[in-house]
Amino acid sequence: MGAFILRRLLQSIPTFFGITAIVFLLIASAPGDPISLITFGENQDPQTTLELRRLLGLDQPVPLQYVYWLIGNDWARIDLDGDGVGDINGTRRGLLRGDLGNSIRQQRPVFDLLIERIPSTLRLTISALLIGYGIGIPVGVLSAIYRGRAFDQFARVLSVLGNAVPSFWLGLILIIAFSVQLKWLPMGGSASPTGGDTPLDTLSYMIMPVIVLSLPTLANVSRLVRTSVLEVLTQDYIRTARAKGLAGRAVVWRHAVRNALIPTATFLGAALGGLLSGTVIVEQVFLWSGVGRLVVDSVFQRDYPIVMGSVVLGAILFILGTLLSDVLYGLLDPRIRLS
């Protein structure tokens, strides 16, 4: 098992570097001069601008800028006055050493900004993941057992709708229903501005975003479970179990469901990726201050260090999620490990 995990970890290294390269190239190819974002306007002294450009390494060729971004430039000498002799050392430590640079607008390390926001985003995603799996699995199993009956039809419609209904629209509908009309739940935010929330208050902020966020996961998980339970039910060992005289219920729950759940483990990685994308929109709809909103805000403010940092963070989470689901799959099904 250790070798399996190690192999998968090694495989994700080229992917990781690919992601950083794509993100960097995307931002580097952006039209407009990043300096103008910092200096505002043309009244700036050209000499200072030039020095700033050299200090930030923007006068260097793109591949070198990429290397600096990855491993930092504190080992390189920067030639501030352009006389060909290095004057000072760089200050950045680079992405690989946990330095994502400083936010342009907020003048704070991007790493800190992200770390601050991660817990509130995780609160949403993990709750949505739990609810999505927690409801999706039983719905899928029941839907397979009662194949073709009313419950199955209902569940299948729900699973198609769960993917087709845009999350921001569903969010708006919920806000109109539960906040504007019924006044049961807060319209948005993650805590009351004055503080002093009871745990129940905190929960009330989470209800609507989590419902919206969990729906696609719920839909996909129930669909996946339904298909794989139906498939497992046709296997020989199920017939054997029936032939032994086991009750129908025991056959389904003890023999079929346990094996049918294995494919859902592989879906975990994709689900996590989907949830991360989902939070970007859901956090915007419910004004939830998590990583997703930070990304959207930074995109509008052209605060590229934050954007780059959060894309890399999202990708790392996705890679870890996929890794986790592969490991789970390997643990649950020995055949995967051996091949």
Place this chain on the structure above:
Amino acid sequence: MTTAVARLEPPRPRSRSLWSDALMHIGRDKLTLLALIILVLMTIAAIVSPPIIENQLGIDANRTRIPDRFLAPGEEGHWLGTDQLGRDQLIRLLYGGRISLAIAYSASAISLIIGVTLGLIAGYARGRVDDAIIWLINTVNAIPIIFLLLVASSLWSPSPEMLIVILAVLGWIPSARLVRGEVLSLRERDYVLAARALGAPTWRLLVHHFLPNVLPTAIVYLSINAGTLILLESALSYLGVGVQPPEPSWGNMLTEARTFLALGSHLILPPGLCIAMTVLCFYLIGDGLRDALDPQTTRK
């Protein structure tokens, strides 16, 4: 050389059995048929009807009339009411549909062409080329797509044409992966071996032997992808980096409606229903096509 090869090959039966089977299957599949009809009607309505309605009711899509703000549906000839600038909601919905559908259709078609081409090449060439394409697929796939789209469309100011390019360039991954898988299994078949033994050039193998066999998968994917693209485009427009106001799209109409949530809740329902309905139709058609194009289900 090519003609010699063509002569040596046994004459291929000109039957279209898979496709005619599929057509018959869809003819019996009421749900898919319904989805197809709704989608065709919506497309026609979005293309044809805005000018007609504008003419009939004497309304201009972008004409703003402050006294007519937030009219409820049905008031003063506005069937779906008016928005915060007094613009007719129905006309904007139809024009929005025009843009959303145009983006979905063309981006989905372009991404399919990229995906099928790369998938064919990767599956056929194997080795280094395959490794490179797989690496690209895994890499792009690992970045949550909405992040990439957000960055890309905020960097290059999003005209509808640019949105099509961005969505297409970032949306080809699943189709390439599917096609590659199919080609990997196809290339070991006897008839491919036979064709190769007869000296068929690579392009011939790709175009005549692989392409027709991956086409069913590709078409199913085309439909489902179009649905996903509608969702992504509307999400981008909702976030403000997609179609830019005053040009209406289903997504950005909801952004504007959110600001006036309490005043104009009639502005929320129609655009969202349109998005959900269209996506649902695309998904159902995709599912129906999958059943129809699967020889195992059609022969039953």
